[in-house]
Structures are given as C-alpha cells and as structure tokens.
Amino acid sequence: MMTIEFPDKFVALFRSDLGLTVEEYALFTSHFHKEFVGKKQHYLREGDFNTLKAYVTKGCSRNYIIDETGKEKTLFFCFEDWWLGDIESFLTGKPCKQYVQAIEDMELLCITKADFYKLGERIPRLMSWFNTKIQKTHFATMHRLMEAKCSQPEEQYLSLLEKQPDIYQRVPLQYIASYMNIEPQSLSRLRKRLTQK
Amino acid sequence: MMTIEFPDKFVALFRSDLGLTVEEYALFTSHFHKEFVGKKQHYLREGDFNTLKAYVTKGCSRNYIIDETGKEKTLFFCFEDWWLGDIESFLTGKPCKQYVQAIEDMELLCITKADFYKLGERIPRLMSWFNTKIQKTHFATMHRLMEAKCSQPEEQYLSLLEKQPDIYQRVPLQYIASYMNIEPQSLSRLRKRLTQK
Numbered sequence: 001m002m003t004i005e006f007p008d009k010f011v012a013l014f015r016s017d018l019g020l021t022v023e024e025y026a027l028f029t030s031h032f033h034k035e036f037v038g039k040k041q042h043y044l045r046e047g048d049f050n051t052l053k054a055y056v057t058k059g060c061s062r063n064y065i066i067d068e069t070g071k072e073k074t075l076f077f078c079f080e081d082w083w084l085g086d087i088e089s090f091l092t093g094k095p096c097k098q099y100v101q102a103i104e105d106m107e108l109l110c111i112t113k114a115d116f117y118k119l120g121e122r123i124p125r126l127m128s129w130f131n132t133k134i135q136k137t138h139f140a141t142m143h144r145l146m147e148a149k150c151s152q153p154e155e156q157y158l159s160l161l162e163k164q165p166d167i168y169q170r171v172p173l174q175y176i177a178s179y180m181n182i183e184p185q186s187l188s189r190l191r192k193r194l195t196q197k
Numbered sequence: 198m199m200t201i202e203f204p205d206k207f208v209a210l211f212r213s214d215l216g217l218t219v220e221e222y223a224l225f226t227s228h229f230h231k232e233f234v235g236k237k238q239h240y241l242r243e244g245d246f247n248t249l250k251a252y253v254t255k256g257c258s259r260n261y262i263i264d265e266t267g268k269e270k271t272l273f274f275c276f277e278d279w280w281l282g283d284i285e286s287f288l289t290g291k292p293c294k295q296y297v298q299a300i301e302d303m304e305l306l307c308i309t310k311a312d313f314y315k316l317g318e319r320i321p322r323l324m325s326w327f328n329t330k331i332q333k334t335h336f337a338t339m340h341r342l343m344e345a346k347c348s349q350p351e352e353q354y355l356s357l358l359e360k361q362p363d364i365y366q367r368v369p370l371q372y373i374a375s376y377m378n379i380e381p382q383s384l385s386r387l388r389k390r391l392t393q394k
Contacts, residue, residue, distance in 0.1 A: 067347040075342060088336050097343070131328045138335035139285050145272060145342045146294070149378065150264040181346065 004032055004109060007057055009081045014129075024123050031115040037061070037106040043084060044100040050089035052110040056082050059106030062175050063098045074178040076144060077103075077171060079164055084108060087137060103171055148181065153190055156180045201229055201306060204254055206278045211326075221320050228312040234258070234299040240281060241297040247286035249307040253279050256303030259372050260295045271375040273341060274300075274368060276361055281305060284334060300368055345378065350387055353377045 006029060014020050020028060035054065037043045043061065044050055056078055063075045063086070075098065078084050084106075086096040090113060120127040147156060160167055160176065167176065168191070177187040203226060211217050217225060232251065234240045240258065241247055257276045260283070261269045272295065275281050281303075283293040287310060317324040344353060357364055357373065364373065365388070374384040 065343050065347055068349065068352070073343075073346045075346065088339060091332055092336075131331075134328075134335060135288055135331055138331060138338060139289075141335060141338045141342060142285060145338060145345060146262050146270075148342060148345050149270045149272065150262055152265065155265070 004029070004034060006032075006109065007081065010055060010057075010109070018125055018129050020123065020125065024125075028119055028123065028126065031111050031119065032109045033111075035108045035110050037102040037108065039102055039105050042099060042101050043106070043108075044086055044089075044096050044098070046097060046099055047095045048089070049093070050086045050096055051113045052085065053090070053113065053116050054084040054108040054110045056080050056084050057107045057109055059102060059104040060170055061100055061102045061106060062171070062179075063100050064175075064178070065098055072099075072178060073181075074175050076140075076179070077164070077167070077175075083133070087134070091134075103175065153180050153182050153186065154194065157187075157190055157194065201226070201231060203229075203306065204278065207252060207254075207306070215322055215326050217320065217322065221322075225308075225316055225320065225323065228308050228316065229306045230308075232305045232307050234303040234305065236299055236302050239296060239298050240303070240305075241283055241286075241293050241295070243294060243296055244292045245286070246290070247283045247293055248310045249282065250287070250310065250313050251281040251305040251307045253277050253281050254304045254306055256299060256301040257367055258297055258299045258303060259368070259376075260297050261372075261375070262295055269296075269375060270378075271372050273337075273376070274361070274364070274372075280330070284331070288331075300372065350377055350379050350383065351391065354384075354387055354391065 014028065015025055035052075037059070039059075043054070046066070058080060060077060060079045061084060062077050064072045065075065066072055078100075084100060086098045086100065088094070089096040116126070116130075120130065147159070151159070157180070160179070164170075173187055174184045177184040180187065182190075211225065212222055232249075234256070236256075240251070243263070253275060255277060257274060258281060259274050260272045262272060264270055275297075281297060283295045283297065285291070286293040313323075313327075317327065344356070348356070354377070357376070370384055371381045374381040377384065379387075
C-alpha cells in the first residue's frame with residue numbers, strides 16, 4: 001500500500017480547525033487513496049456519478065458544461081487545496097450535469113462517499129464540517145452568479161487574479177475567456193491594456 | 198396575540214415529510230410571527246442583516262443586485278411556499294449583498310434566527326431539514342448559474358413558465374427581462390413569437 005502524505009493545509013483543516021483527535025484523524029485519513037488525472041483527461045463527464053470526495057494536492061482543473069450550440073462554458077476552476085467534483089451528483093447520487101477536466105496533471109486524495117458518511121456517523125464533527133463546507137460552496141456559487149450577471153470583464157479579470165495570482169500562467173486563455181463569457185481575443189486585448197497600465 | 202394559520206404545504210413539510218411530533222410541531226410553530234411587506238417595499242436592502250427565516254404565504258418578490266452602472270439585475274423570484282431572504286447573511290451574520298423587494302403585497306411567517314437555532318438544538322431533525330434545504334438552495338443557484346452561462350432566452354422563458362405558470366401575470370416584464378439578461382423589448386418580441394406558435 002502506498003503511503004499517503006497529507007498536505008499541511010489538509011492537516012491544519014482537520015486537526016487544528018476542526019479539532020479531530022489524533023485517533024479520529026488517523027481513522028479518517030486511513031480511508032483515503034490517491035488518484036491521478038492526466039492533463040486534459042476528464043475526472044468526470046456529464047452522466048457520470050460522483051462517488052468520491054477528492055482533495056486536490058497537485059494541478060488544476062475546470063468544471064464546464066456544453067451549451068445547445070455545442071460550445072463549452074467554463075463555470076469555475078479548481079486548484080491545490082480545494083475539493084474537486086460535482087457536489088450535486090455527490091449529494092444526490094444523480095448523474096453529473098458538469099464535466100470536470102484536468103488542465104494540468106493532477107494528484108488527488110480521495111475518500112468514497114460511503115466511507116465518508118460511515119465515518120461521519122462515528123465522528124459527527126466531520127458532518128458539521130461538511131455542512132459548513134456546502135454553505136461556503138453555496139456562497140461561492142451565488143457570488144459567481146452575481147458576477148456573471150453584473151461584472152464587467154475588467155473586474156472579473158482582477159478578481160480572478162486576486163483569488164489565484166498564477167492563473168494566467170497555468171490556465172489557457174480560452175478557458176478563462178469562457179469563464180468570463182467573452183471571446184479570447186477580447187481577453188487578450190483586456191490583458192494588454194491592463195498590463196500596460 | 199394574532200392566531201397564525203399555517204398553510205397546508207407548511208404543515209405537510211414539517212409534520213409528514215420531516216416527521217415532527219405533535220409536541221415538536223406545536224413548539225416550533227409557537228415561535229412564528231406574521232410580517233407584511235407592501236408591494237414595491239423592500240424586505241431587505243444591501244447592508245441589512247437577515248435575522249429572520251421567512252416563509253411566504255402570500256405574494257411574490259425578487260432578489261436583485263445593483264451593478265456598477267447602477268442597473269438592477271434580478272437574480273431570482275420568490276413565490277408562495279418558498280423561503281425568503283438572503284441566506285448568506287442569515288448564515289454568516291454578515292450584511293446582505295442583495296436587495297429583496299416585494300412585487301405584490303406579501304404575507305410572511307417568520308421565526309428569528311436565534312429561536313430557530315435554539316429549537317434546532319432541541320429538535321435535531323429541524324437542523325437536518327435546514328442542512329438539506331441549504332443543499333437544495335445550492336443546487337438551484339448552480340442551475341441558475343449554468344442557465345445564465347448557457348441558455349438561450351427562449352429556453353429561459355419556457356423554464357420560468359414551467360416553474361411558475363402565472364409568472365407573466367404577476368411579475369412586470371422588465372424584472373423578467375433582467376432575470377434573463379435581455380432587454381424588455383426583446384422579451385416582448387420573444388413572447389409574441391412564442392404565443393403565436
């Protein structure tokens with residue numbers, strides 16, 4: 001069996017922030033396994049079932065959907081120390097509505113849904129954390145909706161940079177443009193203008 | 198004290214679906230009070246604190262934000278038997294980012310956040326229901342984001358009609374257009390075209 005190294009932020013989250021005991025933490029982490037997703041590979045496709053909770057230790061990805069004209073629309077990106085997947089499919093057991101594609105080679109730490117809920121019964125704080133996590137995911141999605149409805153491209157550009165300063169080095173321009181609902185050419189012009197400021 | 202009549206769907210939700218006992222249900226509902234919001238009045242404004250859980254028994258409303266150019270952007274509507282408010286402000290205790298405005302005269306059944314959480318400690322099923330409710334709210338918001346990114350106006354028009362068949366009788370055209378991110382004139386043309394089909 002491969003030994004798994006858990007990143008500092010993961011340890012801090014469950015040990016310091018959530019306050020799991022040494023025993024609880026050991027039990028929890030013993031249920032994780034590693035998964036790898038190669039660059040451009042899909043971790044999930046529309047119609048798949050998201051049965052894993054996956055913590056990103058390396059790489060980045062995008063969640064996207066395909067519109068009626070066949071065009072891919074990027075909803076959001078995922079980087080190190082985030083949780084990856086289609087949370088609706090995970091929670092409801094229904095097929096995914098989204099695609100999740102690796103933009104770089106990715107390494108994930110995964111626990112099955114069944115194991116997670118089984119442990120949640122023994123360690124109630126895990127479920128409290130998960131419920132709070134869902135709330136935060138909801139707030140982030142609401143902010144994305146408000147941004148999609150309201151923000152000018154320049155504002156969205158700066159907001160992305162603030163959240164993930166290396167995003168323009170790691171994520172191809174066309175995905176960022178799709179996230180911002182503009183054409184790649186417009187994003188190129190915007191970047192030129194802003195970097196010349 | 199005014200006697201409160203709880204609508205059938207409210208009773209069914211907490212008695213049949215959630216399975217509260219007669220005593221639990223009586224305790225829970227004894228903490229509700231009625232509130233009224235006049236047509237065009239704001240139930241919440243940006244910067245307010247959402248400290249009530251409010252169940253809509255009559256009327257409808259819209260949640261909106263104001264963009265940098267001062268334009269109102271409708272995020273979603275709320276009708277009878279829905280819960281009203283800015284859930285992020287309710288959960289975090291932070292100021293609202295959204296406005297909630299009555300489109301018709303509204304009647305609400307309200308319980309304070311403090312009472313709700315206090316009861317949640319005595320009736321754990323209430324908290325389970327609330328956590329599930331947040332999940333569903335999250336899914337609805339994610340669908341709104343996907344729709345905002347993807348859907349053609351015609352599709353959004355039909356989806357609104359399906360969810361709320363009387364929406365075009367109750368909600369002014371400009372709010373629906375703003376929800377769909379199109380100009381009111383375009384919505385008028387779209388309606389004409391679709392009703393002639």
